[in-house]
Structure formats: structure tokens, C-alpha cells
Amino acid sequence: MSVQALTYLFVGASFALYLGIAWLSRVRDTRGFYVAGQGIPSIANGMATAADWMSAASFISMAGLISTMGYAGGVYLMGWTGGYVLLALLIAPYLRKFGHYTVPDFVGDRYESNIARVVAVVCAVFVSFTYVAGQMRGVGVVFSRFLEVDVNVGVIIGMAIVFIYATLGGMKGITWTQVAQYWVLITAFLIPAIAISIKLTGNILPQVGLGATLTGDVDGTHGMYFLDKLNQIQRDLGFSEYTAAFQGGWDKTNVFLVALSLMVGTAGLPHVIVRFYTVKSVKAARWSVFWALLFISLLYLTAPATAAFARYFMIGSLNEKAEEQLPEWFNNWEQTGLIMWLDDGDGRVRYEAGDGNEIFRSGTLPGSEIASIRQQHQLWVDSDQTRGADGRIILRNRGLSGPDRDIIVLATPEMAELANWIIALIAAGGLAAALSTASGLLLVISSSVAHDLYYRIVNVHASEEQRLRVGRGVIGIAVVIAGIFGIYPPGFVSQVVAFAFGLAAASFFPAIVLGIFSKRVGTVPAVAGMVSGIGLTSFYIIGTVFFDMDRWALGIVEGGINPQGFGTIGMIVNFAVTLGLTPLFPPPTDETKELIESIRQPEDAGPGLDLEDVL
């Protein structure tokens, strides 16, 4: 069967599976809708958390980022897993003991203030929307590349699927669908990696293959360590060594700040935290963080291998090749603009770090502009550089040197000449990753608005049916808004992912941790801390990313702080403001102190566990 027929088959079968699960797990009450009836076993919750967590970015973009960044790509690997340690030790068990529905719920109750609740709702909704827009776009992109439908049609199909299973089953439907999606995405990620690892190093485990020697089947180099060979190739082409630490803009301080910001941000992201409300007990909450990280690590330990292998294939199959020698995958993917070749006239591809580089990507430039750049470039070549314009200089100045990072995962199976069904599997995996994350985020938006705003503030006497109706309605509206973001992506979607982590790190994390571990911190210091943390972080990120503001060095970084790492500074400011103001303001009421005390104790039916009474 052709790749396309197989892709339709896999995607169709996986969608049918998701809808079937949704129908079987439909719910009728708010407790089922928001926290899946708190009856999810910890292994299943671990898988669901893993699928929730691993987005289109993890599945499609991360290996590509690592592939071009080498050592520094480790910030994503460490950042997006190290946060789970903080989550397990500082947050998950306590919030499960607290036992309500959402993160703003905890912030509002602990700090006895609806202002704190609203600040938390605004953060949760903002973080979730920026994230979900990227997922919807990811769905559209996978559809358009593999199934040759329009990106927008792809977004609409994705919206429809998420809408059906999220409104039908709420958290319960989402959780069981995510369990299925985990298996689809992990299979799709592992199989190509294993096949490539066997091909390159003869090692069945890609995680081990990364450190092994080459078999010589691919380019005749036999017995040399794969990474030594890759480092040598990188050096020859003027790139820094793949394994060398702290190259280019990634100095030690920035690597540290970015990794820490991603870790703390991970522990503060509402769609992850809320997953630990769904299990039966505190003990189950602890175990499900463990299962979650174990399942996540399957992908995260494989990604560095995929990244390095892909780098090797990418350079090897392009560099110094004449036009007729170019591999088929290059021609397939050139049409998408993810990769393009602007020859200097000698008819051979050169992919290197210096000015002679001929491999570019189209980025966000419109097709018409690319066409005119290529036309001018052709003229420039044909006229012996007397007319037209050198397209390489134009693209280099726009920062578009080298292929798009997404191509690494999407095209690696083709690069390594793997079977058609493996290529088709990637599409189903990418969709599973994007849909699972999107549905988790939509539920956070729904619960923040319908539960925290509507029920807790606007209409405290709302009946169970009213609340459920509002919850479903908000998901519906959120799906449509997310879809519109997917169809008309604001140019900043890719950049705001860093924003989401920085924001979570600078707002939720300190507020939650101090809320649990301090009985002294009161309302005003906590709100002041959150507002100053978010305020400063947004100011810096918006300033540096969108308004060309100079990066701050603060005396610790020579080249200025990477905006992705500013969440760490925001978090420190939040902690400092909160703790600095605390002695000046009254401590929490005795009632709240009792609440804190009960959260800290592993059993006894404290106020948090009496859910039946609350409903």
C-alpha cells in the first residue's frame, strides 16, 4: 500500500478508537467531568499525564531542536522532565489531599481571596490558550503534510474530534482517550528510532545505540564511535562539536536559567497539576507522578538518539551531492518549504555553518516571497552574479539558515529509507500527541471559567445541571477559539511556549509551594508576589521577543538573559516579594491554618477529602 493509503488507515483507526472510548466513558456529574470521579488508577493516570504532557512540540519539534543544538538541547530534556521531581515532592500529593477541582481553587481557598482566585484563573486561561493554539496548528500541519488536505480542513477535523470526546466525557473521557493516545504516540516515536538504531549501530535500543560504534552499513565507517564520527563531521563543516558544552549563545548561566525555568514551569502548569486531582488517594498521587515520568522518559531518552541519528543522516545525504544524487525525501519535503537548496552555481549542495551554506528553510515567509527570492537567485546564478540577488544572503539575514527543525522527526524515517507503514505511523503519532495535549488544556480552560469563575464567584447557588452545562459550553467555545487560533495563527505561537513556562514558573509555583509549606504567608504578600512575578516576566519576554528590547545582563550573563530562562528570575522575584512582605501583613485565619495542617497530614478525612459533602 502507498504511504498515503496507510496513513489514512492508521489515522482513521486511531480516531475511531478515541471516539469509541469517549462513548464508553461519558459522564453525568461535575465530579466526573472535572476530576474523572477521582477513580483513575495511578498507572493509567501516569499514562494519561504523559500523553497530556507530550505535545506536538515534544513529539515533532523537540528532537529537531536537539538535533541542531547538540549538547544545549539538553535544556529541554532536563527541563521538561526535572519538573516532575518538583511536582512529586512539593505539589502533587498535597494538592490531592486538598481535593478540589482546579489550581485557582487552591490558590483562592488558601489565600482566602477572590482576587487571588481571579489572578490564578487569568494565568491558567492565558497559559492554556497559548499552548492549545500551538496544538491545533500542529494538528493542521500533520494533516496537510501527510494527507494532503488543506491545513484549515485539518484543524477543523481535529476540532471536531476533540469537541466530541471532551464534551461527552469531560475529564473521564479525556483521561481514557489519553491512555490510548499515549500508546499510539510512543509506538510511533519508538519504532522509527529502533529501526534507525539497528541500521546505524546494530543496536536494538536507540538509547544505547547513541553511545555505540557504527556498523559501517551506511557510509562504510566501521568500528568508530557514532558520536565521535558525528563530532568529526560537525567540525569539518564548521559547526561546533555535537557533544561540546556551552557553545554560541548557550553559555553556562543561560543553560542553567533556561533549564531551571522549564523545570519550575513544568511543576506550575495547571493542566499537569490538575491530573493529580483525578486519582483515588495521596498515595496514588505520588505513584502516578512516578508512572508519568517513567512513561515520559521512554520518549525523552529516545529523543536524543533520534536527534543525533537524524543529524548524521541529514548531513550525509545532502552535503556535496549533485542535483541528480539528491535523495527522494529531499524532493518530497522541499515542496513544504521546510527545506530548500539555493545553489551557488557549482551544482553541488553545501550544508555548513559558514557563508557558503546553501540549505535554508522558508520559515513564516509567504510562498510568493519565497518564489521571488528563488527567481532572483536563479537570475543571479545564471547571469554570473551581475543581475538578480543572492538569495542566500537574504535568507541568512532573516535567520533562515538550515532546514526547519520539524523535518527531523517527520522526515527521518524517509531519510533512513524505512518501510512505508513506519512513515504512516508518524502521522498518527503526531496527531495523538497534539490532540491529547489540546484536550487536557481545554479542560483546564473549562474548569477555570465554569468552576472557578462561574460557580465560585458569579453564581454560587448554581445547580449541578447548570454547572455541567456551563462546563460543556465553555469547552465548546474554547475549542472554537483554539481552532481559530489554529487557522489564523498569531505569528507569536511558537515563541509564546517559552512564555507559558516562564509565566507558570513566575506565578503559580511560588504561590502553591508557599501555600503548602508556610503557615505564615497571607493574602496580600501572595497576590503581590504573583502579580510582580508575572508582570516582570511578561514585560521582559514581550519586550525582548516582540519589541527588540535589549536583553538584560544583570551582571550574571555576558550576552544577556535568554527570554526562555527569565521565568527563573520571575520566580525569584515572586518568592522575594512574597517573603519580604509577609512580616508586614497578618497571617492567615485559624481556619486556613487548619486547612494547611490537614493538607500536610496523609490521612484523616480533612476538609479536602469530604468531596461527597461538597457536592
Add this chain to the structure above:
Amino acid sequence: MTTSHETKEQINRQYWRMNIMIMTALLSVWALVGLGGGILFADILNRVTLPNTGLPLGFWMAHQGSIIGFVFIILIYCVALNRLDRRHRQQIANLSESES
């Protein structure tokens, strides 16, 4: 009545102290493995290669070693805390028995 109340509080305080201790110890390991091994000492560790592989140690810590470490930290935390919980539950049960 007042004495038994105090003992319960004592038990709770003891439990919390133990919890903080385990947590602090594991967080130090977390910082050492991830922030230390993967970042702060990465350039020094890179001079060594893992035996029988082509993996420089600092690079490996950043890409794989730290993740393996994180999984084990959480595993140890689960086992230790769930054991502490069991002991705590037992102590509370003993207390209410002696009360009646």
C-alpha cells in the same frame, strides 16, 4: 484529654519533620544530578567518556543520565513516603486505642 491531644500533635509534627528531611535530601540529589551534573559541571565531566561508549559524561548527563536520575528520585520518594504514611497511620491508631 489534653495530653492525648498533644501527643497527636507531636506525632503529626514528627511526621512533617521526617517528610521535610526526606524531601530536602532528595531535592539536593535532584539539584546535584540535573543542575550540577548536566549543567554546572558539564564541561569538566565532558573530559571523561562513559566506559565502552562514545558518550562524554557531561553530554550524557544532560541528555540521558539526569532523566534516569529523576525517575529514581521519584521512585525512592514514593517508597519512603508511603512507608512513613503507614507508620504514621499505625501511631495514630495506637493512640486512639490507648485513649479508649
